[in-house]
Amino acid sequence: MYAIECKNLTHYYGKKLVYENLSFNVEEGKILGLLGKNGTGKSTTINILNGFLQPFSGVCLIYGENTQTLTPETKRRIGFLIEGHIQYSFMNIHQIEKFYSGFYPDWNSAPYWELMSKLKVTPKQKISTMSCGQRSQVALGLILAQDPDLLILDDFSMGLDPGYRRLFIDYMREYAKAEHKTVFVTSHIIQDMERLIDDVMIMDYNKILAQQPVEQFMNTFRQFNITLNSPGQEVDLDGIAVNIEKVKDKIEFYTYSTEDEVKSYLASKGIDYSSFEERKMSLEDAFIGLTRKY
Template identity: 35%
Template sequence: MNPPAIAVQALSKRFGRRLAVEDLTFEVPQGSVCGFLGRNGAGKSTAIRMMMNLLDPTAGSVTLLGLDSRRDHTALKRRVGYVAESPVLYEWMKVRELARFTAEFYPHWNRRRVDELFDRFAIDREQKVRHLSRGTQAQLALALALGGDPELLILDEPATGLDVLVRRDFLESIIQLIQQEGRTVLFSSHLLHEVERVADQVVILDRGRLVRSGSIEEFKLSTHLSLEESFIDAVGVKERP
């Protein structure tokens, strides 16, 4: 039996007296698309940064693809793709230069896929990164993350900076592409309709604590509520755009 793509166990992070993430435990099955849902400030980005070994946890552990995210960090770099909410890109480079530079870090770089995504997103390869809009920079970061052919893709608010229609197409097209190949995606969002449209699993976080997790279908069958109603029931607020 395959291990879960993501296994988070009793994960906590304290900043001074404030607990940003508290005793977080959940699993994401391989081959699923999981929405990591919560209001702004719920602790999603902090949890993701700990998953990616960018932030040391106060307590707990994370396993990605059966490997310890801290001990096996080097091995995981080539198997896990990650796009931060505000990706750090070398702004003085042209797009094609950045793609060539990034490819050097991956033994199985998928140039055809990157070119297809550049065309799909209408990214000018001769443009310097600093001259791209925030939304286009997000698309560029995602295309580069997919170039490494990751088994697991972790996206932190990946569509930030895109307008509503582009945002919807962006998420649906990329997640469809990944899911067709049996890969796993975890993406954070505070927008319920966005998660419900593309995800089959959901993890709901509030004030750093897990309030619910599981398949969206299980949610609906067990609670007889929509995802939005279940979210409101869990955290006591309506979705805010």
């Protein structure tokens, strides 16, 4: 059973293509991370999912309903964290809790107050005067109190210091797994992300570069470093590598091939190298390897 199904999404801004025929699903109970550099269409996808954007073609379904025309019942099952932890910052934490509780019959304020009790804020302090980290806790607390089945978190790590980011991720992971929640999260900061997500979807301009369980991706996507014997040699790695970085005689390349496959490929191309090394990568390394540095 899928919580989110997007089929053949195509969208343009003016004449600029964002993506074409993008399809993906999010299984219930899974945490999917949509990772990509700025401007690759993460926000576009979030906006389509929330019905704030009508794609040129294609359709997104949440719990079987077109996201352009979500019913209040379905919206009640979706928790939405806006990029930058935007909330009604003209309210204080009591007012905002009172406001939201009116919309959700199953409102459970306990986790909200638990998080709030850890913040060093005064009861009458407006959210606008809080730090970014404190605001993220307010936004998170509200979503937890709402107790939605699907959480859509848009670039939640933006502006958070490492401590708050780690706190947020660990709390979210534990909560989602314990309560069997589905989470759709986007981020352009990859650090710590492997602690949170089950599946990864890496987006580049106009296309999806990878879409698979994060464990599988980490196990199959590899980085190799070789040193050439003659720096001037023409090297053709296009057959196996998805990304190559060459500095003088040192070559870094990223591939889905195994060590054996790479070695036999190098031999078949007659490439003469002195050292050969596979580098262990974090998700962030892999992300940069896949999407290139620039």
